[in-house]
Amino acid sequence: EDGILVKTNLYFPSALPVDVMELATVFANAIENARDAMHEMPEEKEKCLELYSTDTPRFIIEISNTCPDAVSFDEDGIPINGENQYGIHTRSILAFTKKHDAMIDYVVQDGMFRLRLLLQDED
Numbered sequence: 001e002d003g004i005l006v007k008t009n010l011y012f013p014s015a016l017p018v019d020v021m022e023l024a025t026v027f028a029n030a031i032e033n034a035r036d037a038m039h040e041m042p043e044e045k046e047k048c049l050e051l052y053s054t055d056t057p058r059f060i061i062e063i064s065n066t067c068p069d070a071v072s073f074d075e076d077g078i079p080i081n082g083e084n085q086y087g088i089h090t091r092s093i094l095a096f097t098k099k100h101d102a103m104i105d106y107v108v109q110d111g112m113f114r115l116r117l118l119l120q121d122e123d
Helices: 020-039 088-099
Strands: 004-009 047-054 059-066 103-109 112-119
Antiparallel strands (some): 059 112, 103 112
């Protein structure tokens, strides 16, 4: 409907390192951010959403989308909106990473905006 090509390569272990609903919320928030960013792009530009996860060597997810021309980051490398603030979805993802001592990385690479999240093993 939105003209977005979706590519997936997802693997979820039988025992996730976090609650499945919390993880689903992270996916939903990241996908909403990606969709919103792609809506701002010209209609004729190809739009792609890529979802990836693995548990080797640790549980990692990567959610990537075709990147608008300009993305702004704060001094910690977190994307910000035009008002130098985090959007609601980004704040939710950051709260998740803090709660679970996860590592998060945002990067623009090869025309794609990539959110990468590494979850630590539960001890």
